[in-house]
Amino acid sequence: MGDMSKDRLKAFLMLLPSILLIGLFVYGFIAHTFWISLTDWGGVAALAENPVKQFTGLQNYVELFTGFLGGGFRQDLVNAVYYSVMLLAGAIGLGMFIAILLDCKPRGEDIFRTIFLYPMSLSFIVTGTIWRWMLAPQGGVNLLPTFLGGEPLGFRWLTSTRAIWEFNWQNLFLIVVYLVAAGLLLIGLGTLRSNPSRACKRWLLPGVGVGLFAWLGADLIPRALFMEEIHGFNLAALGIILATVWQYAGYTMALYLAGFTGISQDLRDAAMLDGAGDLRYYRHVALPMLKPITISAVIILSHISLKMFDLIFAMTGPDNAETGHPALTMYLTTFRANDFAKGAAIAIVLFLVAATFIIPYLVSSYRRKGAR
Amino acid sequence: MTRKLPFGPFLLYAALILLALAYLLPAYMTVVTALKLPADISLPRSWDLPAAPNWSGFSEAMALLKPNLINSIVLTVCATLLSTVLGSINGYVFSKWQFRGSEIVFILFLFGMFIPYQVILIPLFQTLRAINLYGGLPGLILAHVVYGLPITTLIFRNFYAQIPDALMESAMLDHAGFFAIYKEIVFPLSIPGFVVTSIWQFTQIWNEFLWGITLTRHTANPITVGLAQLAGGQAVSWNLPMAGSILAALPVLLIYIFLGRYFIRGLLAGSVKE
Structure with a gap:
């Protein structure tokens, strides 16, 4: 020994x-x-040999979230949420759809798979450069309807200044409470059929309670800001989301295809014998079995959406307010404006957002392995 | 094993071909724009084929991007080699020489691959400046090697987990030690692991932008930064950025087309762990 x-x-x-x-x-x-x-490192002498740094506590965070000049950062955060949600919906939806098509084993499956996956090998800078040209207002995508006899579109993909789904940041806490209520109700309705009593006790009643509280007690919930500040989804971001979905749908496709292949043919035949049609096979057998894959896809894609830095940089330039993102603001604040402390605060906010879903993911995959 | 198609063959192929066209349109647009004369490029006619292919866009873009391409080749080759070798050794230890707490250490490694890199950017910048590696390729290589460790370790660990422990045990009965087992048994079996990992790392490092733009001076800028600068100018005629995009994409695109199988395995290894 x-x-x-x-x-x-x-x-x-x-x-x-x-x-x-x-x-x-x-x-x-x-x-x-x-x-x-937590310091005030920044300004003209920030890059001196021994820059002066004074401890200022949470001052930088307070400024970002409640300060007058933090409005741009708050819009960036709103953008980031919209980017993530739409990228997830687009890439997972499209990727799953393509995977189901390819799972039918059409002729030329290899070629199709290669075509859907090649954007994955490109860098965001290449994708961004190409799509900036594709989305130019008078050309590219906007001309496509003319090939089918239609009128060209006039949408300004990357420079539109319109915003939709606007809300007042002052009401942020109230909106969060309403969202929690809506989430509880949705889960409750989803489990109603399988377990009615638990659905009512665990989800529906609390959901109604929280909703009523928000409705009746709106004045009790503190305001998030001292002044009115409107934020919304800037339509200029649609072009960026389109390019990201184009690049990453193939990735979810590959994940699901690998998963479908792993399901044994026996199980599949058994489901078919039970009278499940193809669509019902995917809905009730295959996709529930692939839940771990869906979770991985959500994690990886959310992670990518937090790293949109390169793509936005290439498509609209780093300092376009409409399509801003905390990852870019961090870069501009730190390396252009030399405000290192505030850049660090933005980075920590980004990190905390990432950590809230990464840590549970890592812990649960570790636990699952430990249990076996 | 004939299976009935859910949408009927016609709908299936129609959907696939439409989607494939949508996926190929950007590539088509890039190639035709790159081959046009600057004077022939206009937005309303952007889908038209060039009257005659004009290759000067490529030579001009090549002249502009050549230093960046050379930087990227040096950077990518060095960083890929180092991080792959380190990942192989780490994966070997994590899968075959587990020690108390090694699983936790492994999870702590993995966490490093999911952080938004902005959160380490300022200290990285400071550290590289302090050890005189800021601005050049060696500093960038160091960053890519260190932050590549989680993914390379993960791929090799999962790869080595497939090597049966019985092989290890019989080697140990023959008094083979840590290095001997690696050299005689593990390494010869790990060629596909090396291919998968180095392709993955090559792609990642070649395509990386954030560190390229924050940690290097102009002379050491990698290709992504060079291309962003080439395409960022407003007055530039669009055949140059398009030709530049093709030059920047070609190395990884070729790898993907010829070694796609391994590329996909790397892709999957980065996400599905069980």
């Missing part, structure tokens, strides 16, 4: 450099960024 423990030591020593690198470059750096975000 002496050899054995010596080998174990060797193994650990071989891993040690990587552990130290990850410890410093990931965890140490995140902690350091957090520390920077």
